[in-house]
Amino acid sequence: MSPSPTDEARPRDEASVRRWARYYTSRGRAVVPLRPKSKKLLERDLPTGIFTNREIEQYFDRSTNIGLRLGGLTDVDLDAPEAVLLAPSFLPRTGMRHGRRGNPVSHWWYSADPAPQTESFRDVDGTMLVEIRSTDHHTMVPPSEHPNGELLRWYADDDPASRGCLYRAPGIPTMSPSTLKYRPAPRSSVPSPDQ
Numbered sequence: 001m002s003p004s005p006t007d008e009a010r011p012r013d014e015a016s017v018r019r020w021a022r023y024y025t026s027r028g029r030a031v032v033p034l035r036p037k038s039k040k041l042l043e044r045d046l047p048t049g050i051f052t053n054r055e056i057e058q059y060f061d062r063s064t065n066i067g068l069r070l071g072g073l074t075d076v077d078l079d080a081p082e083a084v085l086l087a088p089s090f091l092p093r094t095g096m097r098h099g100r101r102g103n104p105v106s107h108w109w110y111s112a113d114p115a116p117q118t119e120s121f122r123d124v125d126g127t128m129l130v131e132i133r134s135t136d137h138h139t140m141v142p143p144s145e146h147p148n149g150e151l152l153r154w155y156a157d158d159d160p161a162s163r164g165c166l167y168r169a170p171g172i173p174t175m176s177p178s179t180l181k182y183r184p185a186p187r188s189s190v191p192s193p194d195q
Contacts, residue, residue: 021056034065065144075139076108079128095158100150109160
């Protein structure tokens with residue numbers, strides 16, 4: 001049984017993971033518990049859909065990280081610093097963005113129905129530049145602790161922009177090659193002086 005949405009107030013950044021889980025579910029978001037300091041699911045065969053308060057109490061504790069299940073939500077994950085810098089010129093504005101100190105504003109969120117396909121864009125050396133993350137995935141969200149120890153935080157915690165706007169802007173396929181222009185050449189592609 002799904003909880004009915006309530007007017008749960010936005011928690012402070014340092015609030016408990018349980019409080020954040022209640023806040024996300026009050027906004028109709030499907031939360032997933034993640035292992036401490038990890039992006040991986042806490043366990044297999046978790047309930048799907050919107051968690052009840054009882055499930056939130058059962059699965060979330062002080063050390064648990066939290067994620068949002070994707071599908072109706074799409075996360076554009078900007079892994080390369082160059083992609084983060086170029087995003088405002090290529091991606092439509094959205095009211096939902098998060099990141100961490102070492103990679104601020106690196107997740108831009110959109111609502112989508114139907115959801116776009118998950119897709120990755122990489123540099124020639126395999127370094128991830130940008131990912132469109134969608135159905136059958138989840139994304140770690142604030143107040144989780146990144147595996148490197150940094151805390152995630154919201155830079156804009158409002159409604160995500162609609163998916164349609166992703167296709168009216170220059171977008172990710174255009175942004176990825178532009179990102180490459182600003183990245184240093186991969187070591188393996190730079191000829192040595194002896195060659």
